[in-house]
Amino acid sequence: MSTVVHGFDWPDRFVVGTVGEPGERTFYLQARMGSELVSVALEKQQSALLADRIEEILDDLMTEDGNPFSIPATAPDGLIDNDPLEQPVEEQFRAGAMGLGWDPSTAQIVIEAFPLVDLPDDADESELVEIEPEEVLVVRIPVGSARAFTRRTRDVVLAGRPICPLCEQPMDADGHVCTLPEGFQ
DSSP states (O other): OOOEEEEESSOSEEEEEEESOTTSOEEEEEEEETTEEEEEEEOHHHHHHHHHHHHHHHHHHHTSTTOTTOOOSSOOGGGOOOOOOOSSOOEEEEEEEEEEEEETTTTEEEEEEEEOOOOOTTOOTTHHHHOOOSEEEEEEEEHHHHHHHHHHHHHHHHTSOOBOTTTOOBOBTTBOOOOOOTTOO
16 A cells, blocks of 8 residues: 655645644644645644754754855745634644655755554564555745744744743643642742
8 A cells, every 4th residue: 555645845825723722722734735735633742843843954054155045034924824724624644753854956844744653562663664654744845934834833832821930830721730849849
């Protein structure tokens, strides 16, 4: 069986967004090109890490002599996308492993999301290499769109529940039982 590739080389839209209330949100990586729409569920931490890693790649490329790929220092205003996820949000799969790369021939960031793999309890990690995923999301975005993607993703991640300054745990709107670290009085 061959892998189904949901490929978006120059998507009309590529964003991270959420469904649900803070504390119960589901994060989605959503790509659209024309009428094709793919939504992949992922964890909040995966979203934040993806934004961080894209930002690192862009910052490193920007320091190359003469900034040959014209990497913007900030997200261009015209590319900022604050709209909600497109409906209907239908989960294609839940992301497990993710890949990130740079294609200098097109000056694009390449993002790959692979489905979460449930291995049997007695499975060896070496078996993971032998598993061919049923499907994969591959998105290629230009550098300006990548900056806008990281900005939006950070905003979405930070829009969740506020963090308690004492115990550093999320606080719910209906109350919070602070669990101070041991030794902190």
